[in-house]
Amino acid sequence: MQFLTILFDTLLDILPIAAIIFGFQYLVIRKKVKHLPQVLAGFVLVLIGLSFFLMGLEQALFPMGGLMAEQLSSETFLPALAEGAQRHWSDYYWIYIFAFAIGASTTIAEPSLIAVSIKAGEISGGTINPLMLRIAVALGMAFGITLGTWRIVMGYPLQWFVLGAYILVIIQTLRSPKSIIPLAFDSGGVTTSTITVPIIAALGLGLAASIPGRSPVMDGFGMIALACLFPIITVMGYAQIAEWKEKRAAKATPAASRN
Amino acid sequence: MDFAFSLLRQMRDSLRDLAPVVLVIGFFQLVVVQQPLPDSVNLLDLFTGLLFVVIGLTLFIQGLQLGLFPVGEGLAQAFARKGSVFWLLLFSFALGFGSTVAEPALIAVAAKAGEVVAEGGLIANTLEAQNAFAFNLRMVVAASVGTAVVVGVIRILKGWPLHFMIIGGYIIVLLLTLAAPDEIVGIAYDSGGVTTSTITVPLVTALGVGLATAIKGRNPMLDGFGLIAFASVMPIIFVLAYGLIGV
Numbered sequence: 480m481q482f483l484t485i486l487f488d489t490l491l492d493i494l495p496i497a498a499i500i501f502g503f504q505y506l507v508i509r510k511k512v513k514h515l516p517q518v519l520a521g522f523v524l525v526l527i528g529l530s531f532f533l534m535g536l537e538q539a540l541f542p543m544g545g546l547m548a549e550q551l552s553s554e555t556f557l558p559a560l561a562e563g564a565q566r567h568w569s570d571y572y573w574i575y576i577f578a579f580a581i582g583a584s585t586t587i588a589e590p591s592l593i594a595v596s597i598k599a600g601e602i603s604g605g606t607i608n609p610l611m612l613r614i615a616v617a618l619g620m621a622f623g624i625t626l627g628t629w630r631i632v633m634g635y636p637l638q639w640f641v642l643g644a645y646i647l648v649i650i651q652t653l654r655s656p657k658s659i660i661p662l663a664f665d666s667g668g669v670t671t672s673t674i675t676v677p678i679i680a681a682l683g684l685g686l687a688a689s690i691p692g693r694s695p696v697m698d699g700f701g702m703i704a705l706a707c708l709f710p711i712i713t714v715m716g717y718a719q720i721a722e723w724k725e726k727r728a729a730k731a732t733p734a735a736s737r738n
Numbered sequence: 739m740d741f742a743f744s745l746l747r748q749m750r751d752s753l754r755d756l757a758p759v760v761l762v763i764g765f766f767q768l769v770v771v772q773q774p775l776p777d778s779v780n781l782l783d784l785f786t787g788l789l790f791v792v793i794g795l796t797l798f799i800q801g802l803q804l805g806l807f808p809v810g811e812g813l814a815q816a817f818a819r820k821g822s823v824f825w826l827l828l829f830s831f832a833l834g835f836g837s838t839v840a841e842p843a844l845i846a847v848a849a850k851a852g853e854v855v856a857e858g859g860l861i862a863n864t865l866e867a868q869n870a871f872a873f874n875l876r877m878v879v880a881a882s883v884g885t886a887v888v889v890g891v892i893r894i895l896k897g898w899p900l901h902f903m904i905i906g907g908y909i910i911v912l913l914l915t916l917a918a919p920d921e922i923v924g925i926a927y928d929s930g931g932v933t934t935s936t937i938t939v940p941l942v943t944a945l946g947v948g949l950a951t952a953i954k955g956r957n958p959m960l961d962g963f964g965l966i967a968f969a970s971v972m973p974i975i976f977v978l979a980y981g982l983i984g985v
Contacts, residue, residue: 492845495880496836496937500809503829508816512809521805524797529842531794536846539787543763546779550771577766584758590751637924638915645908652901660901664967668934673795674755676843676932680850696858700924703847703931707970 482534489530497522536677544681551577552689566691568632574686578628581682582621582706585675592616592666599662606721607659612714619713620670620706624679627702631686634693637701644708651715659718666714667707679703745800752795756788798842802937810837811944818948823895827888830945834887834969837941838880843932848872848879851925860921875977879929882976883969887942890965894949894956900964907971914978922981930974934966942966 504512512518550556551574558570586592592613600609630640652660671679679702687699775781810833817829838844852872856863861871893903915923946965950956 493840495839496806499832499836500806500813503813503817503832504809507825507829508813508820510816513812514808518805518809521801521803524801524804525806525840526801528794528797528799528801529840531790532798532842533794533845535787535790535792535794536842537787539784539791541846541850542779542784542787543759546776547763547766549776550773551766556771556773573766573770577762577770580762580766581759584762585755588754588758590754636920637927641915641927642912645912649905649908652905661964664904668931668939668966668970671843671931671935672755673842673936674759674791676935677846677850678759680847680928684850684854694858695854696860696921697924699854700851700928702928704924704927707931 482530485533486526486530489526489533493522493525493529532673540674540677541681544678545685547577548574548682548685549689552686568629571628571632571690574628574632575625578624578682579621581675581678582624582670583617585672586617586620586670586710587613589670589672592670595662595665599659602658603721606725607718608721611717611721615713615717616666616670616710619666619710622713623705623707623709624702626709627683627705628686630701630705631683631693631698632690634698637704640701641704641708644705644712647712648708648715651712651719655715655718656722659715663711663714663718666710670706670710671703676703679706744803745796748800749792749796752792752799755795756792760788799936802940806937807940807944810941811948814941814945815948815952818945818952827891830887830891831884833884833941833945834938835880835884837937838883838933839876841933841935841937843935844876844879844929847928847932848875851875855921855925858921874980875925875929878976878980879933879973882973883933883938885976886968886972887945887965889972890946890968891949893964893968894946894953897956900967904967904971907968907975911971911974911978914975914982918978918981922978926974926977926981929977930970933973934970938969939966942969 501512504510552571554560556573557566560566593609596609596612596616599612600607626640630637651663655663680700683702684695684699687693687695687697693699813829814833817826820826849872852868852870852875855861855871856868861867889903892898893900918926942965
């Protein structure tokens with residue numbers, strides 16, 4: 480019964496794109512769709528698949544993220560507090576470690592990232608090392624989420640962090656080698672896959688709900704935004720370091736050959 | 739036979755996406771937390787749920803590759819070559835809008851946002867009000883991605899430089915942040931990250947690459963990317979504006 484409701488809602492979700500694709504195809508381009516039965520079968524698979532995914536989302540992904548946030552910030556788990564003392568932000572260290580581990584582990588093995596980094600290595604002609612690039616993206620993502628959890632613990636406004644990150648991105652965009660810029664911006668999007676987004680969202684909202692003095696509306700969001708911004712910064716940073724090393728090596732070689 | 743193979747390969751990819759999450763959480767449960775699960779969480783439910791996620795994602799992506807992507811990409815290339823700016827822009831908007839409405843990560847985050855905003859007392863705490871908020875949010879984000887694709891296509895046609903436009907977008911975001919109600923800021927920033935995942939990226943990239951190949955002197959790699967970069971800034975602007983006008 481529940482599945483039928485989800486199935487119907489999902490049908491409404493994919494109706495616009497189906498209408499747009501077939502509408503433009505038949506009314507504007509006026510050509511028949513090639514392999515029509517296969518295309519229709521594809522739409523049915525999308526419908527069933529999305530319904531299953533959304534059901535699993537409610538049943539597993541959201542609860543898992545929320546559960547971790549709740550357990551790692553509960554009073555029974557945290558170090559004991561002296562009478563009347565305020566809790567220090569460093570008491571939540573397991574949360575930061577967890578956030579970092581989730582961010583790094585989901586990113587480092589991401590197939591689309593592996594493909595992109597190999598390609599970037601080829602384009603750069605050896606200046607960029609594919610493995611180092613992947614590490615740069617994973618570190619950026621992990622740092623972004625960890626910073627996001629720390630922000631929720633402290634209750635600082637998200638604006639400050641995003642403003643700071645924007646300023647860094649702008650400065651680096653103006654200073655980085657041109658060829659790396661598209662790649663850097665893309666890597667921000669690569670890190671937020673369909674599975675990690677719900678887990679991270681639930682983690683942030685769960686933390687904001689269980690840490691005293693924080694509210695989910697004011698503090699719970701923003702983890703995804705930071706997780707997207709910091710890979711841009713680390714990738715451009717890595718490219719700048721790689722370029723600087725290249726230049727230094729180029730300067731050093733003629734000097735060495737003269738001696 | 740081919741189909742069964744690609745289905746299996748897709749399932750392996752979905753499992754590989756899920757594995758690090760399950761491993762990290764499992765490690766923390768067994769080694770760090772070492773507490774029994776609370777009554778609200780049922781282990782069997784979790785496992786069936788994860789199974790649904792893997793099956794769902796596998797079928798979903800397989801279906802996209804079978805139906806939506808080939809037709810969508812064919813259309814994108816046809817419109818890029820057609821030469822009519824009006825139809826091209828209309829199609830660009832429709833493509834950005836329609837693909838974002840069906841984006842799973844956006845459905846997930848919008849539903850959570852509806853719940854949280856209702857609990858926070860900003861809208862009536864009923865299921866209808868929550869669903870209405872989630873629906874409106876998704877429509878605003880979808881319209882913003884549609885607009886982003888239109889702006890990106892105009893940029894490719896005119897050959898405007900990309901970074902100045904993105905920096906301009908950032909500045910608008912910062913100005914709107916000062917004016918918008920604080921409760922919407924987090925949701926707005928997050929909605930920029932969820933739009934660029936499963937459906938939108940391949941379709942919109944196909945449009946950018948098709949256009950860049952059809953127009954002389956454009957770089958497919960650079961221009962295809964530009965559309966995505968806009969699609970992650972524009973939602974922030976639109977959702978902040980939506981919060982300003984009134985939720």
